[in-house]
Amino acid sequence: MIYKENYCPFTREELLERIRVQMSDKRFNHVLRVEKAAITLAQENGVNEEKTSVAALVHDYAKERPDSDFINEIKLKKYPTDLLKYGNEIWHGLVGADFVKIELGISDEDILNAVRHHTTGAGKMSKLEQIIYVADYIEEGRTFPGVDEARKLANEDLKLAVAYETKQTLSYLINQEVLIYPKTLETYNAWVAN
Amino acid sequence: MIYKENYCPFTREELLERIRVQMSDKRFNHVLRVEKAAITLAQENGVNEEKTSVAALVHDYAKERPDSDFINEIKLKKYPTDLLKYGNEIWHGLVGADFVKIELGISDEDILNAVRHHTTGAGKMSKLEQIIYVADYIEEGRTFPGVDEARKLANEDLKLAVAYETKQTLSYLINQEVLIYPKTLETYNAWVAN
Numbered sequence: 008m009i010y011k012e013n014y015c016p017f018t019r020e021e022l023l024e025r026i027r028v029q030m031s032d033k034r035f036n037h038v039l040r041v042e043k044a045a046i047t048l049a050q051e052n053g054v055n056e057e058k059t060s061v062a063a064l065v066h067d068y069a070k071e072r073p074d075s076d077f078i079n080e081i082k083l084k085k086y087p088t089d090l091l092k093y094g095n096e097i098w099h100g101l102v103g104a105d106f107v108k109i110e111l112g113i114s115d116e117d118i119l120n121a122v123r124h125h126t127t128g129a130g131k132m133s134k135l136e137q138i139i140y141v142a143d144y145i146e147e148g149r150t151f152p153g154v155d156e157a158r159k160l161a162n163e164d165l166k167l168a169v170a171y172e173t174k175q176t177l178s179y180l181i182n183q184e185v186l187i188y189p190k191t192l193e194t195y196n197a198w199v200a201n
Numbered sequence: 202m203i204y205k206e207n208y209c210p211f212t213r214e215e216l217l218e219r220i221r222v223q224m225s226d227k228r229f230n231h232v233l234r235v236e237k238a239a240i241t242l243a244q245e246n247g248v249n250e251e252k253t254s255v256a257a258l259v260h261d262y263a264k265e266r267p268d269s270d271f272i273n274e275i276k277l278k279k280y281p282t283d284l285l286k287y288g289n290e291i292w293h294g295l296v297g298a299d300f301v302k303i304e305l306g307i308s309d310e311d312i313l314n315a316v317r318h319h320t321t322g323a324g325k326m327s328k329l330e331q332i333i334y335v336a337d338y339i340e341e342g343r344t345f346p347g348v349d350e351a352r353k354l355a356n357e358d359l360k361l362a363v364a365y366e367t368k369q370t371l372s373y374l375i376n377q378e379v380l381i382y383p384k385t386l387e388t389y390n391a392w393v394a395n
Contacts, residue, residue: 178375181368186394192386200380 008046014061016112025111026064030071037148038067045142052165054134062121062139065111069103070095077102097188100126128173128194134165141168144176170198202240208255210306219305220258224265231342232261239336246359248328256315256333259305263297264289271296291382294320322367322388328359335362338370364392 010019017025027035042063049059069076077098081090084105090097104122107113121139124132128140145158145168153175161168173194180187204213211219221229236257243253263270271292275284278299284291298316301307315333318326322334339352339362347369355362367388374381 174375174378178372181372181375181389181393184368184393184395186390187386189383189386192381192383195375196380199375199378201378 008060010057012057014058014115022064029068040146040148041142044146045138048138048142052134062118065107066122066125066139069106070099080105093188127188127190130193130197137165137169144172174199202254204251206251208252208309216258223262234340234342235336238340239332242332246328256312259301260316260319260333263300264293274299287382321382321384324387324391331359331363338366368393
């Protein structure tokens with residue numbers, strides 16, 4: 008894809024290079040698969056493909072940074088201090104979007120929200136946010152139980168895929184007895200609960 | 202039991218009569234079974250038995266009131282307005298404690314918190330609060346899957362029973378796809394998550 012709009016100050020190849028140096032080859036290949044899945048969903052849901060490509064490529068930009076980077080940013084930007092109780096899994100999206108903005112010069116708020124909410128979801132999500140949230144879950148390298156059902160729903164109705172992923176994820180986290188960030192419950196209450 | 206302290210302005214018999222008129226016979230019998238289970242837990246955990254009896258007997262005092270009573274109280278006392286999105290299941294404890302205080306003249310904050318938190322739990326719960334939360338779950342009339350495990354844990358370690366009940370309840374609610382009050386997640390994060 009040749010970038011023609013202003014979502015990103017780089018060509019796609021330049022952006023890829025900046026992302027590649029931030030992460031393992033394994034994660035970089037995951038990022039490429041998320042881009043592929045996201046562009047398919049963008050085509051099916053009438054969302055700008057270039058914007059979707061940029062959001063997909065940067066969604067895990069901060070995933071391999073040291074905890075100290077996030078802790079500094081949380082304190083510097085005066086995020087709610089309870090965020091400090093969580094870890095990389097929550098920080099790399101919600102706080103990682105700051106690094107995408109500062110270091111990659113990407114300032115489109117829809118793209119940044121897609122990065123912020125790709126793990127926890129949110130009560131309100133734009134179509135782009137829904138696409139990145141779902142593409143991260145169903146990209147072709149994923150093999151967990153339920154992924155085929157998620158893929159089927161994503162092809163039928165993006166909102167149903169968001170609901171399915173949210174319910175599965177929350178159930179999984181409880182089963183694992185791990186700390187759950189309140190935004191994940193907000194997503195469940197908005198997208199799953201009747 | 203003969204009440205000798207000042208937790209309640211009535212004798213136990215007078216209190217029973219005031220509770221009986223607020224609810225069906227079926228619920229009244231549940232209340233008596235919760236009292237029985239709670240007193241056993243109080244004896245095992247060194248908690249005042251009279252206080253426990255009062256808390257158990259009043260825990261469902263407001264369960265059969267019309268929604269309009271709760272809605273009025275939520276507006277009058279300026280509770281967070283998002284509480285209005287929930288229903289009797291959440292209101293009868295959190296808001297019902299107000300009616301216990303006003304109409305029964307019970308002002309002990311530990312007893313009122315036990316009423317407030319008997320359904321959702323809370324991040325911090327006194328021993329009395331834990332006892333009412335667990336007794337409501339394990340009273341001898343309960344027959345749902347897992348109740349025997351909950352009874353076993355309650356006899357061994359009250360805190361483990363709180364954790365078990367919280368995890369089971371949250372999983373059940375998600376499976377049912379019903380709205381979950383954020384305090385329930387607060388209880389999970391404090392008592393279940395590692």
